[in-house]
Amino acid sequence: MMAKERFEELVVELREGRSNCIIVKGEEIFKFSLPGVKTLMTLLKEDPSLLKDSIVLDKVVGKGAAALMILGEVAEIYAELISEHAIKLLDTTDIKFSYGERVPFIENKTKTGFCPIEMLSIPSSDPKEIHEKIIGFLSTMQSSKTR
Numbered sequence: 017m018m019a020k021e022r023f024e025e026l027v028v029e030l031r032e033g034r035s036n037c038i039i040v041k042g043e044e045i046f047k048f049s050l051p052g053v054k055t056l057m058t059l060l061k062e063d064p065s066l067l068k069d070s071i072v073l074d075k076v077v078g079k080g081a082a083a084l085m086i087l088g089e090v091a092e093i094y095a096e097l098i099s100e101h102a103i104k105l106l107d108t109t110d111i112k113f114s115y116g117e118r119v120p121f122i123e124n125k126t127k128t129g130f131c132p133i134e135m136l137s138i139p140s141s142d143p144k145e146i147h148e149k150i151i152g153f154l155s156t157m158q159s160s161k162t163r
Contacts, residue, residue, distance in 0.1 A: 018071060023094070026073050027116075030096050033075075040071040052076075053133055053150060056084040060147070064088055077102050077115070078122035079137035083146035086111065097122070101138055108141070 018040055026038050026045070035047040037055040046066065048055040059067050067088030074081060077095035082102035085093055086109055093106070093113040099122045106113050121138075122131040136153055137146045 023073075027094065027096070030073055030075050031116075036075045038073040039066060040073070041066055041069075052131075053081050053084060054154075056081060056088065057150065057154065060084060060088055076122060078131055078134040079105055080133035080146055080150050082106050083137060083143035084150070086143040087147055099134060101134065105141065105143075 026040070029035055029047075030038065035049055036051065037048040039046040039048070039059075050058070056067075067085070067090050069089065069091045071092040071094070072085055072090050073094040073096075075096045077085075077093065077098045079099060079101035082093075082105045086105070090111060093111060095102070095113065095115040097117050097119060098113075098115040100118065100120050103113075103118065122134040123129070124131050132153060133150060136149045140146050140149070
């Protein structure tokens with residue numbers, strides 16, 4: 017467990033937008049600013065040991081991000097904004113979590129409906145299945161950008 021003062025400093029950093037995702041592993045602190053679930057996806061693929069038993073502070077945690085953190089075996093989560101769907105999934109685990117604001121669902125960037133990752137994650141309660149769906153979605157998005 018990290019000191020309350022340090023934790024509060026990192027929460028302020030999230031709120032001010034200097035980082036989207038902060039990972040505390042032992043005494044080390046890693047800061048990321050990739051959009052959406054890209055930080056978690058990258059770490060799961062390239063450095064899953066960084067997530068294992070870590071404390072993750074994230075700006076937005078929908079069900080997809082929650083599933084990725086479950087797969088990464090994080091110890092604790094703080095979400096500035098968390099969805100009801102993420103809470104329901106996290107409630108099935110031993111991961112401790114807290115949050116700033118709770119919302120029914122994560123909105124898309126234009127605030128006109130569901131975030132696509134949230135939408136594709138809702139039907140499943142299996143983090144591995146959600147991870148596979150996110151991989152498929154991100155590869156579809158990547159291939160549509162390269163056309």
